[in-house]
Amino acid sequence: MRRDCDMLRLCDRFFDAIEQNDFATVESCYAPEAIVWHSRDCLYQPRASNLETLRDGMTRFKKMRYRNRRIHVFEGGFVQQHTLFVTHQNDFVGQMDVCFVAYTRDGMISRAYEYFDTGQIEKFLGPRESKA
Amino acid sequence: MNTFDGGYVIQYTLHGVQHDGHRGALWVCIVALCRDGKITRIDEYLDSGKFAAWAGARARPGRKE
Numbered sequence: 001m002r003r004d005c006d007m008l009r010l011c012d013r014f015f016d017a018i019e020q021n022d023f024a025t026v027e028s029c030y031a032p033e034a035i036v037w038h039s040r041d042c043l044y045q046p047r048a049s050n051l052e053t054l055r056d057g058m059t060r061f062k063k064m065r066y067r068n069r070r071i072h073v074f075e076g077g078f079v080q081q082h083t084l085f086v087t088h089q090n091d092f093v094g095q096m097d098v099c100f101v102a103y104t105r106d107g108m109i110s111r112a113y114e115y116f117d118t119g120q121i122e123k124f125l126g127p128r129e130s131k132a
Numbered sequence: 133m134n135t136f137d138g139g140y141v142i143q144y145t146l147h148g149v150q151h152d153g154h155r156g157a158l159w160v161c162i163v164a165l166c167r168d169g170k171i172t173r174i175d176e177y178l179d180s181g182k183f184a185a186w187a188g189a190r191a192r193p194g195r196k197e
Binding site: 039040042070072073074075076077079081097098099101113115116117118119120121 | 134135136137138139140141143159161163175177178179180181182183
């Protein structure tokens with residue numbers, strides 16, 4: 001049976017934890033078999049590798065903020081649309097519109113799909129870094 | 133495709149074949165809100181960085197007709 005409140009709680013816990021640099025909680029949101037697909041390369045990233053990517057972002061940026069979160073719960077998962085704002089070390093604030101579709105099992109994310117537009121990468125990385 | 137109260141989310145790969153035989157693909161996610169059996173809002177997510185590969189020769193600069 002679908003429990004919308006549990007799903008919403010998982011979604012908030014995951015993205016709040018990234019914002020708060022709480023890596024242990026981020027990790028606990030992923031099921032052991034978790035994989036994450038990205039529209040950038042259309043590949044599935046294994047759990048450990050994706051967690052490393054998240055950890056890298058959490059340390060590399062001064063701040064990560066998920067704003068304008070719009071969450072919908074469906075049977076077996078949820079979709080969140082948001083704008084990710086990142087504050088770079090040089091204080092440039094980048095942003096990216098993202099759609100995150102997650103499939104869950106036993107209260108954890110087991111498979112996720114992340115859609116974003118690499119055509120907008122300059123707005124995210126800043127004019128200099130995106131050309132490097 | 134998954135439905136939620138007031139809408140749906142659909143993920144798909146759009147495959148296209150042009151008249152010159154070029155094949156392209158785009159990976160799309162649409163979040164749609166509905167009312168009275170009709171769509172009231174669509175948010176479409178795709179990677180514009182893949183448009184050139186999608187369009188093929190039409191997108192390549194300096195092509196000859």
